[in-house]
Amino acid sequence: MSILDVHNLHVSMGVQQILRGVELTVEENGIVAVLGANGVGKTTLMRAISNIYQIAEGEILFQGKDIANIGSDKVVMAGVCQAPEGRQIFSNMSVEENLILGAYHQDKKHFKDDLDYVFGLFPILEERLQQQAGAMSGGEQQMLCIGRALMGRPKLLLLDEPSLGLAPLVIKSIFDLIVKIREMGTSILIVEQNAKAALSVADYGYIMEGGTIIMEGPAAELIEGGRLEEAYMGGKAY
Template structure:
């Protein structure tokens, strides 16, 4: 579904990503793990069209989207939940969800709002509340619900557990698995390596903009290198 070939990204003179290649197959949860500054968010933002790469190629469903504008990438079926949630303050929960459906012209909107409310009952309760007044965990749910309203084939999640209480982290990860089981492919970036690898089919370990290890979620959880560097073992 997604193929990244030899991707290199720079900020001015600083190269953040060095020739990274990986793929995501339909129906998978794939995770990229690594320390802060490893280049994880840069890769997601480049896939989403928010950053232009220095070189390399991004293929989504065999179409080259390397230079495609972000709105066309969303329309093609690829949606990102950004790090830090970025809900629209001053707009209600419902209006935030409507923003997620902005590009849609189909008939299925009502059923999809209901589906989001089924996954995140707290959003239904607070549908008329200003999004800025929600707790961190609730804002994360709203950001995920908003992304789902664009009906993505591939959902990009950037640090969904960041700043959340442990009870919310468990809930968010079980919802990620549920979304995946219902047919959405997921590319997940996460500092909580243990949680990410426990739900992922496959994973890649990034260090200073390069992939240094890859394997199934179970293999990486079991790897001595990963345990030492990311799992406190």
């Protein structure tokens, strides 16, 4: 059973068409990766799902209901939360204040349990609770970005380039934690340039080029047989 279905999605910025007929599905409790080089439309896709960008045509069905163009606040309240590209934490605020903002629409009675859940995944955030977020390392800021999204109690977590700018060991740690988040019952959609890292945890993958899906399949099949290299136009899928 699917939790997210995107049908014939078109997004334009002025006269420029960014997404062209994108189709994808995320299964309940699944991890799906959307892969592609920089500038192919991956972040636009995530922002369209979150209603940060309006769509020109198509459907975005979350648990069977069309959430396209209903407003980003209502998308979050429905259960779709995003950890955006570049982390975009509030660097002049404390770790605690960032986490509180992630839970702004939730019933306060859940706050302590949700905080304990985030600390269980990212113990460093509890240690740094009163620290200014901008003073943390890149990896710690990424953990805070994901933790802030989890404070919204998402049924579907959107992760936009979670490996961006991080060292290999930190990337491995982040992706190990992504698996744990899924094990706790959250469905996940990842967009990534780091194809092999994303496919190592995903069930299914889509490859984008020029604002459209050019290839899809089970993650294991995309990893094998040179299909990634083919999709990346002969380049190395790092």
